Amino acid sequence: MSTQDTISKTKNYLMNTYGRYPIAMVRGKGSWIWDSEGKKYLDFITGIAVNNLGHCHPKVTKAIVDQSKKLVQPCNLFHIEQQGEFAQMLVENSFADKVFFCNSGAEANEGAIKLARIWGTNNGGKYKIVHARDSFHGRTMGALSATSKKYQAGFKPLVPGFKPIAYDKIEALEKALEDKKVCAVILEPIQGENGVILPADNYLKKVRALCTKKKVLLIFDEVQVGIGRTGKLFAYEHYGIKPDIMTLSKALGGGIPCGAFLTTNKIAKNLSPGMHGTTLGGNPLAMSAGKAVLDTINEEGLLDGATESGEYFLDQLQALKDKYKKEIKEVRGKGLILGIEFKNNETAKAVVEKCIDKGLLTILTVQKVMRILPPLNVKKAEIEQAVKTIDKALKEVTDA
Numbered sequence: 001m002s003t004q005d006t007i008s009k010t011k012n013y014l015m016n017t018y019g020r021y022p023i024a025m026v027r028g029k030g031s032w033i034w035d036s037e038g039k040k041y042l043d044f045i046t047g048i049a050v051n052n053l054g055h056c057h058p059k060v061t062k063a064i065v066d067q068s069k070k071l072v073q074p075c076n077l078f079h080i081e082q083q084g085e086f087a088q089m090l091v092e093n094s095f096a097d098k099v100f101f102c103n104s105g106a107e108a109n110e111g112a113i114k115l116a117r118i119w120g121t122n123n124g125g126k127y128k129i130v131h132a133r134d135s136f137h138g139r140t141m142g143a144l145s146a147t148s149k150k151y152q153a154g155f156k157p158l159v160p161g162f163k164p165i166a167y168d169k170i171e172a173l174e175k176a177l178e179d180k181k182v183c184a185v186i187l188e189p190i191q192g193e194n195g196v197i198l199p200a201d202n203y204l205k206k207v208r209a210l211c212t213k214k215k216v217l218l219i220f221d222e223v224q225v226g227i228g229r230t231g232k233l234f235a236y237e238h239y240g241i242k243p244d245i246m247t248l249s250k251a252l253g254g255g256i257p258c259g260a261f262l263t264t265n266k267i268a269k270n271l272s273p274g275m276h277g278t279t280l281g282g283n284p285l286a287m288s289a290g291k292a293v294l295d296t297i298n299e300e301g302l303l304d305g306a307t308e309s310g311e312y313f314l315d316q317l318q319a320l321k322d323k324y325k326k327e328i329k330e331v332r333g334k335g336l337i338l339g340i341e342f343k344n345n346e347t348a349k350a351v352v353e354k355c356i357d358k359g360l361l362t363i364l365t366v367q368k369v370m371r372i373l374p375p376l377n378v379k380k381a382e383i384e385q386a387v388k389t390i391d392k393a394l395k396e397v398t399d400a
């Protein structure tokens with residue numbers, strides 16, 4: 001189908017909820033994606049932190065194909081072999097003892113909020129959830145209530161009992177936790193949608209200590225930064241602390257919709273049959289894909305790879321910053337979630353768009369940050385090509 005036909009079908013039959021580029025994607029392999037005109041792009045969006053192994057990794061593809069021939073979904077009235085196996089892998093590689101599988105990041109956060117609330121109900125009737133003012137936790141009503149105001153406009157009333165605070169300011173949390181009705185704090189260990197914001201070194205450690213002292217649950221939303229993105233399987237591992245609940249999705253199912261929330265035995269026992277559920281969550285297709293993702297990360301040493309590639313990439317970006325001091329305010333990142341913050345929104349937009357023209361995909365976030373999310377197995381030569389492309393785009397934008 002031609003690009004124009006795809007675009008007109010989108011216009012005619014889909015709700016108008018996305019600002020899309022006039023490009024239709026049809027095929028992907030590794031770090032590369034092709035559009036319907038045959039143009040090839042270096043994909044450093046990776047489905048927005050979904051394709052952590054690159055597009056169509058042979059092991060994930062095989063797992064999906066094999067499982068699709070056997071059984072796609074029997075439903076959760078029965079035991080499902082692949083659920084237990086995948087949950088065991090997650091538990092053995094994290095702080096958690098128990099897992100609940102769902103289908104998306106927002107749904108994982110809804111589940112985490114419900115779990116925190118039932119725990120709060122059973123622990124003195126606490127129900128309030130503290131969240132960072134500029135965070136992103138999803139578009140469903142509970143997750144949206146914990147998300148930045150700009151996504152909430154027009155959808156009020158929201159779910160009651162959510163308290164926004166400043167991110168990376170421990171005094172703000174101290175004050176919020178004076179309220180005895182708070183049952184949980186939900187935070188992204190590194191904020192993705194808000195422009196790749198890394199908190200100060202000791203912030204999350206202090207948050208953990210404060211939550212423990214105040215008997216409040218700490219929920220880490222690792223939907224974007226989990227599954228190896230930062231060079232550890234889970235971002236919390238960088239900070240020498242553990243959350244009480246963690247949410248995952250995006251890369252978890254290798255592109256097959258899959259989400260999860262994980263917790264300890266002690267907290268999980270607040271849930272019993274009938275209190276939470278989903279029809280499609282935990283289906284064998286998503287579980288098989290997820291198992292293949294974790295196996296591959298392990299077998300191919302992708303965590304160390306992401307750390308090394310991330311450091312190399314950040315060094316290259318630092319050199320770009322030195323070259324374009326007038327345009328770039330800061331470069332930052334951890335592992336392979338990287339951001340270039342521009343001083344001016346117009347420059348940021350123009351550079352991201354020029355890069356797309358030149359065959360490099362990155363995302364414009366909060367209008368001024370170019371967010372870069374390569375696959376964990378990105379090659380050094382691909383990083384170099386991307387940096388050259390950004391350099392050329394910047395030169396053209398500044399010369400114009």
Ligand SMILES: Cc1ncc(COP(=O)(O)O)c(C=O)c1O
Nearest residue numbers: 104105106136137138192223224
């Ligand atoms: C940190 C974080 N949480 C939750 C979500 C929502 O995930 P989903 O789009 O799968 O509902 C996102 C999506 O970008 C995210 O970045």
